[in-house]
Amino acid sequence: MTHIITIDTGTTNTRVTLWQDHQVLAHEACEVGVRDTAITGNREKLQNGVRNTINKALASAQVDAEQIDLVIGSGMISSNVGLFELPHVLAPAGLQQLARGMVSVTIPEVFSKPIWFVPGVRNVVENIGLHNCEAMDMMRGEEVEVMSVIDQLGITGPAMMVMPGSHSKFVCIDDKNRITGCVTTLAGELMYVITHNTILAQSLDSQFATSINQEMLLAGAQSAQTIGLGRTCFNVRTLDQFTIYERNDRANFLLGAILGADLLTLKNSTAIKMMPGTPVIVCGKPIMKEALAILINNDDYFSGKITVVSDETQAHLAGQGAILVASARGLIK
Numbered sequence: 001m002t003h004i005i006t007i008d009t010g011t012t013n014t015r016v017t018l019w020q021d022h023q024v025l026a027h028e029a030c031e032v033g034v035r036d037t038a039i040t041g042n043r044e045k046l047q048n049g050v051r052n053t054i055n056k057a058l059a060s061a062q063v064d065a066e067q068i069d070l071v072i073g074s075g076m077i078s079s080n081v082g083l084f085e086l087p088h089v090l091a092p093a094g095l096q097q098l099a100r101g102m103v104s105v106t107i108p109e110v111f112s113k114p115i116w117f118v119p120g121v122r123n124v125v126e127n128i129g130l131h132n133c134e135a136m137d138m139m140r141g142e143e144v145e146v147m148s149v150i151d152q153l154g155i156t157g158p159a160m161m162v163m164p165g166s167h168s169k170f171v172c173i174d175d176k177n178r179i180t181g182c183v184t185t186l187a188g189e190l191m192y193v194i195t196h197n198t199i200l201a202q203s204l205d206s207q208f209a210t211s212i213n214q215e216m217l218l219a220g221a222q223s224a225q226t227i228g229l230g231r232t233c234f235n236v237r238t239l240d241q242f243t244i245y246e247r248n249d250r251a252n253f254l255l256g257a258i259l260g261a262d263l264l265t266l267k268n269s270t271a272i273k274m275m276p277g278t279p280v281i282v283c284g285k286p287i288m289k290e291a292l293a294i295l296i297n298n299d300d301y302f303s304g305k306i307t308v309v310s311d312e313t314q315a316h317l318a319g320q321g322a323i324l325v326a327s328a329r330g331l332i333k
């Protein structure tokens with residue numbers, strides 16, 4: 001019997017999964033992430049959060065720390081504001097390159113056994129300046145999720161993985177299933193701030209869209225792509241003041257605007273090589289997946305097959321992907 005702990009730390013949250021022979025025994029999460037290190041200037045809150053979440057998972061499955069064979073960490077946990085800084089590996093990077101980049105470190109404040117950190121991946125751009133900084137991009141965490149999606153769906157690239165979140169990530173996969181580059185937007189963070197901290201909070205009751213209204217979604221995207229995101233955002237207020245559209249309709253208009261702006265990035269960014277016929281694979285929260293699939297389907301630019309990853313498939317992407325990388329490293333018998 002093999003017991004593995006996977007730790008997935010993002011900007012705001014940490015998720016810990018305890019595995020026994022590829023089955024999930026326990027899954028725990030806490031609202032601690034690398035943002036806490038950035039704010040406090042030290043790692044104490046992050047170390048405590050990760051340690052407590054591991055202990056919770058062990059307790060809920062009644063497994064002793066001594067029984068753990070392997071601990072794997074992925075995500076922002078390996079960044080300069082994480083637990084241990086590990087440089088990104090350079091694209092193109094697939095399972096083998098990620099496996100080679102893994103590093104084991106014992107952090108007694110977190111766990112008694114060593115943690116194997118999976119590195120992030122970054123684009124290769126030399127001598128970065130104003131002229132070429134748009135071509136540069138990086139990820140920490142999405143690389144293992146990508147490996148899990150490829151494995152579970154039996155995908156062979158080329159493909160473009162669309163991963164909306166606090167930072168929306170578009171990840172380019174080649175015919176050897178390696179990550180050849182990515183591009184990131186602040187879509188999720190923008191959506192949060194616009195909905196909660198601008199004048200639109202009143203027009204939206206500080207809430208996101210709860211169900212899809214396709215007409216409003218498409219209208220928002222069209223508007224953002226024509227007259228810009230800032231102007232389209234203001235029109236949410238106009239719709240509130242002068243029309244009969246309801247709160248969820250207006251929230252769909254804003255969602256369409258933000259995702260529409262993301263699609264401009266996907267089509268035009270120099271950080272990735274999007275071709276109209278490239279198959280597109282969409283992951284993420286249910287409403288985001290649905291919205292993106294509608295927008296891509298209705299955009300004449302895209303002619304490749306669109307696959308929406310099911311909630312079941314994406315339930316434990318980070319942990320599954322981290323285990324795949326560790327297997328490629330030879331850490332799992």
Ligand SMILES: O=C(O)C(=O)C[C@@H](O)[C@H](O)CO
Nearest residue numbers: 079120138139140141167184
């Ligand atoms: O690699 C880094 O240092 C990042 O800031 C990447 C960040 O966007 C994560 O991928 C979010 O999940």
